[in-house]
Amino acid sequence: MNITITPRAAHRLQTISETDSNPELALRVSVESGGCHGFQYLMSLINAKDIDPAEDTVFENEEVARKTGDYKAKIVMDEPSLELLKGSSIDYTMELIGSQFKVTGIPGAKSSCGCGTSFDIA
Template sequence: MINLTDSAVNAIKSAISSSERRAGGLRVMIEAGGCNGFKYKMGIADEPKPDDTVIDCDGLKVFVDSKSREHLAGTTIDFVLAPESSGFTFHNPNAATNCSCGKSFG
């Protein structure tokens, strides 16, 4: 389904541990929009919704809704530290096109 690199898992666990919100896991989804038709969204979530698929990535629960599931199948999420910009990157084998920003696909 979705894979997270060790770097991504560590960055997310760090964000969850410093958050004041109750966190049951990470929600990963897509929405219409962005430069190429869809954009990635991630955020800390309290708990899974009834139609979510729950994936365990090294003790981190990842929640994926049914609408996003097929678009995200096989996607690898990484966290990259770089002098110019740091952040999450998505390698999605289902994307026919990707925006140079790395946050949207078509």
């Protein structure tokens, strides 16, 4: 099961980490029932020490960052969320209404809402 971290998302996470003087910063992505399309994803910043190795999967782009000089980032997901989002990407978008981390390219999604945080599974 794989989740891709875009360079833009990795850069933003590293910037936040440096601003907060917290090298252990990670982005937790979880999915719950709700939203206008059945499921919605939620994101929060956490400290890596709060990751539960029995429940969570951590995705890091450290190897890619080392080879390409890109920014390092950690994404954390629990198993049920990972099942719904596997194969997708975590991106950071900057739009007129604001900027946000966003899940893109969810393989099993058949539709999503206008704001992009709610989706249906085929």
